[in-house]
Amino acid sequence: MQCNVAGRHDWSSVLLVLAAHASVGIAASTSTPRPSVQQIEAIYADAVDDAGVITTIDSGLFDTYRGRDLDWWKQRYSRQRRELAEHAARISTRRLSPDDARALRIMRGSLASTLPENPLFAASTLPAPTGHCGETSRTDIGAAALRDDMYACFDSLGNHLLFEGKVVSRDSAITLLGQIEEPARRKALFLAFAPLWEAVNGKDEPGSPYRRMIRTAAADAAAHGSGIEAAGRDLGLMPAQIEEWLTRILETWREVTPDSPVEPWDYRYVAGEGDRELTAAISAASLLPVTKRYFHDLGADLDGLGIIYDLESRAGKAPVTYANYVTMGRVVNGHWRPTLARVSASYSDSGLYVLNMLTHESGHTVHYAAIRNRPAFMDIGDDLFCESFADVTSWNVYDPAWQQKYLGHSVAERGGLRSQYTMVTLEVAWSLFELRMLHNPDADPNLVWTEITSRYFHVVPHPEYSWWVQRGQLVTTPGFMANYGLGAVVTADIRQRIRSSIGPFNTGNDRWYPWVSRNLLRSGLQFDTSVILRKFLGRPVSLEPLLTDIRRIPATAPISPR
Numbered sequence: 001m002q003c004n005v006a007g008r009h010d011w012s013s014v015l016l017v018l019a020a021h022a023s024v025g026i027a028a029s030t031s032t033p034r035p036s037v038q039q040i041e042a043i044y045a046d047a048v049d050d051a052g053v054i055t056t057i058d059s060g061l062f063d064t065y066r067g068r069d070l071d072w073w074k075q076r077y078s079r080q081r082r083e084l085a086e087h088a089a090r091i092s093t094r095r096l097s098p099d100d101a102r103a104l105r106i107m108r109g110s111l112a113s114t115l116p117e118n119p120l121f122a123a124s125t126l127p128a129p130t131g132h133c134g135e136t137s138r139t140d141i142g143a144a145a146l147r148d149d150m151y152a153c154f155d156s157l158g159n160h161l162l163f164e165g166k167v168v169s170r171d172s173a174i175t176l177l178g179q180i181e182e183p184a185r186r187k188a189l190f191l192a193f194a195p196l197w198e199a200v201n202g203k204d205e206p207g208s209p210y211r212r213m214i215r216t217a218a219a220d221a222a223a224h225g226s227g228i229e230a231a232g233r234d235l236g237l238m239p240a241q242i243e244e245w246l247t248r249i250l251e252t253w254r255e256v257t258p259d260s261p262v263e264p265w266d267y268r269y270v271a272g273e274g275d276r277e278l279t280a281a282i283s284a285a286s287l288l289p290v291t292k293r294y295f296h297d298l299g300a301d302l303d304g305l306g307i308i309y310d311l312e313s314r315a316g317k318a319p320v321t322y323a324n325y326v327t328m329g330r331v332v333n334g335h336w337r338p339t340l341a342r343v344s345a346s347y348s349d350s351g352l353y354v355l356n357m358l359t360h361e362s363g364h365t366v367h368y369a370a371i372r373n374r375p376a377f378m379d380i381g382d383d384l385f386c387e388s389f390a391d392v393t394s395w396n397v398y399d400p401a402w403q404q405k406y407l408g409h410s411v412a413e414r415g416g417l418r419s420q421y422t423m424v425t426l427e428v429a430w431s432l433f434e435l436r437m438l439h440n441p442d443a444d445p446n447l448v449w450t451e452i453t454s455r456y457f458h459v460v461p462h463p464e465y466s467w468w469v470q471r472g473q474l475v476t477t478p479g480f481m482a483n484y485g486l487g488a489v490v491t492a493d494i495r496q497r498i499r500s501s502i503g504p505f506n507t508g509n510d511r512w513y514p515w516v517s518r519n520l521l522r523s524g525l526q527f528d529t530s531v532i533l534r535k536f537l538g539r540p541v542s543l544e545p546l547l548t549d550i551r552r553i554p555a556t557a558p559i560s561p562r
């Protein structure tokens, strides 16, 4: 999932929102005293809760909350948001303490990120597509509309792939590519993505929808900085160093993986040996109990924390897996009312990949529950930080000792590491792809992807296919994938720091949750990610723990794709 972006606002839209309300504020300011940060923060806390409740009711989990229906919450949200905007425009910013100034900055920024006019379109959520898919070839639509239309194609085409006479979703197809035994069927499933590829990248001509969009995105990144640079800043990296780190990860992966060429439709199958062996040991019914047991062993009682798991499928439910809050923790009548967090998913498949996702989302929920701070600082941080923390626990499902304890069956470490780092390095590859496209938007994306995958993954070149089109973020938020690619560096470094401080936690360690809560999570948004990481690690983020971990994969004879 994508987390909130409170740390990274699009300031131009914030200023527009503030400007829209400024006249009201100025007119009123002659008679009304200027609001204090505390007053604004009380309004903000209500608006945050309203947004959480509205999103939850919209998901279909509840019809009402605290006896109030959706309309009531929507009306209160609009009111609170309007007041927030008015007050935030009127407050005097002179003589604010650094914490108050930061709180105010976050609250102002929320109007364009976590608290937009329609909270269902918050930057933290993956909304239902609003575009049409089918207009992507039109050259007269704007960049935003083009992105919306391409994203819509991920649902209308990507989640309706035609394979052997049946309709298959994108997630299921990706799982199946790791499982189907017959190479010809794998290739047929791979080619079932072609309508999506074409909707996004046409015939890879210079005027293709993606190539038009990436030119605009590159101009925007050149003027205002890119998501990749923002992610790099979290790690203390200068822009020029980011590419070097990404390529060093991929070089290391290249060295430990067999150099026999592999077709792109076989790539996930070759990597999926461990997953296939364990599939029988993981029933859909065991996913949640296993997750709860593992977190319990880490000192985080998911039931005791009140985490809500909404795992039943129903009509209209979002087709993605995500975690979110319902209401944020805050002091009510002098007592701390804890954060209420939830996980939403509809699992039709089981397996290690799904178990990894459920553990990851649970990582987000314990993160929410660990924060204890003033309302403006109550959130799980920017995308890079929250995603990398969620993986701190989820990577353990690939560990043989973890599998033995929680599944009663394990695969050799080589298979587990291979599965884990196949996912991680694909995200690193997309990060590098986006970095190169944003630097050189006139490049041919199929060639850029082919060069990366044939060099680092030993994949047979197929520049005739736009098979890089697999992730929605590539079209909605160019540069976003760096949060995952560079996030892996942070995950590995945090994991090493935890191990060296309180010992291993791969099969449980009841000091884990109290310790990470206190040392890493509790302050929420009070500090920048780069500051939090530096304090937690006691030094700048290092690439070495990740490279060392990847090197644990013993170089072996090639695994035959059959």
Ligand SMILES: [Zn+2]
Binding pocket: 001, 002, 360, 361, 364, 386, 387, 390
């Ligand atoms: Zn996530």
